[in-house]
Amino acid sequence: MSVVSAQHAPAARPMPMPTGWAVVARQLRSVKILLPFLVLVAIWWAIQTAGNFPERVLVSPQRVFDTMVLLISRGVIAEYVSTSLKIIGIATAISVLVGVPIGFAVGANRYAARSLEGFLRFLQGVSGIAWLPLIIIWFGFTHTTTLAVVIYTLIVPIIFNTMIGARAIPEHYGLALRSLGAGRLRLITDVYLPGALPSIVVGLRLGMGYGWRALIAAEMLVRQGGLGDLIFGARTSGQIDRIIGGMIIIGTLYLLIDRLLVQPIENLTIARWGVLRK
């Protein structure tokens, strides 16, 4: 009856392993996700066959697939994908390391927060791509330029959401800990950081969405490798198969990172520290 006895209660019967139809059903569910795409590819194939388009306009799914396999085997895709992923990775790291402290520092004070909000909204209105010509003048046609644009795009939502997260923490949490003698470091690690973390991770996820698109756009202009360079460069030589293949890779990669990496972090963070509303 007491809590103690519940803790020492014998383990419940072991988790039933999925058997027979349950296993099949689970596999079928993941196939169900692919079904709409198969339909789409079928429609694509039908249009291409029926329309008899020239190669510069539309190619068959088969052709796109073959070209992509070719490019992968020749190491082209690996390098371009690598470049893009590394830039988004570094940009994310820098944006978090710089943006979260700024968000905390500013979020603490009501006036400072209101002050910075307006400025951040302005920066959000001017997309990183608009600044690109100026940044190219500063850093040239290099990866630094691309990185700068992506950081610019990523850091604003992170700062915003850190501020929101920090402000949403009820004051008495911190006061309670301080009344028990906790120093500032403990306050940060035990109250502010965990409290704001769900909001920060949401901001991170938003930012990475915007950042990925900004990355592709910047790569199209800077032309120093990366997936944006791949699809934009293929345009001049009319290689539609590369363009479509590249677009598919861009979408798939983003989905991979978002669903398999960022979203789990978001869910785990909220599950662990999501005392406050998201």
Place this chain on the structure above:
Amino acid sequence: MVQRPKPVRRRLWASADGRRFIAGAAVLAVILYGQTVYGMATASSRLDPSLRNASGPSNVVVVLDFLPDRFHNERVAQYGTFAGRDGSLNRLRLRYVSPDMLRALSEVAWIARIEPIK
């Protein structure tokens, strides 16, 4: 001193999200390093036996299974001094390739063979 309660540590793989994250990290690792690892694993089969124990700069022919794009020419040229073709378009001559560069060259996955210049 404020006593911090011991948080219940759950293993990353215990939750569905944790497993998903691990899977994602694994896929990412394969995407980023898969081809590199494959290249390193097959390096010995790529290098001609006579070049295996090169002590000084060598002159080699990089043989590809396909007609190279500008992309491939540029990458290959970074390992030595590009010296034109060796007969057909998919055979590239490289001079003054140091032993280190030769080893790195042998680990490139899309190079078919590396032979000495005849």
Place this chain on the structure above:
Amino acid sequence: MSMQASPIAATSNARRALDRLTWTVAPAVPFVIVFAIWILATDLLQPSKETLPPVSDVLGAIKELALSGQLTTNVVASLYRLLLGSMLGVITGLIGGVIVGLNRKLAESLNPIVVFFNAISGIVWLPLMITWLGIGTALAVFLIWNTVFFIVFQNAALGVQLVPEVYEQSVRALGGSRWHAMRTVILPGALPYILTGVRTGLGFGWRALIAAELVGAATGLGTMIFDAAEYHRSDIIVAGCLIIGVIAIAMDRWLLLPIERRTVLRWGLVADAEKER
């Protein structure tokens, strides 16, 4: 009774007034700081006009563009494309979102496709669309449509799904048709989300527009900036960026926010319109 005139009351009144003043002025502070740093950097570091155009140059460029009519032409061209693309995006997004929101099975089966195309929305279509549509207004309108559509679509679908089914069922139980239920219950219920979607979509559309004008249409703010880049006129580049930002803020604060406030609040719908001060 004489408490009103006491020094304590007086100082608290003054403090309240000061608070309010600080509150109103606060948003301007970062801009002032940035301008100050800008002017200082120009004076102390003496960078080339190309690297960091002085404030005076940028302001002069704005004046020059305004006077020569170039500013108006470009702004109007850009806004026209934004309007066209956004209208298409909102209408299609609304129709699509409502249809999908009403039909759970459809929503579930279409979801993976929507998510995928959302991942490549906007600029990623540029190379393909240049091949199909060529450079020009059609290209820009498509890219904006693409951006706005997905945002409005998802918000509309969400809004429709979140309207409690019991409202619709009660209208139907009293003899109303499906259309009647839609008009009186579902659409108004989903309205807060739809309007948020429109507002967000337009913001994103504006940003996407600049990227769309990358490759150059004949006129437009993005084109203006990139042409300026070719002549190394950094002052025009910065001027263009500032104007883009100002329009973004003006559009959101003075056009979209009031619409959202007035419709949602007037109809007494629960919304986060109050979130905005």
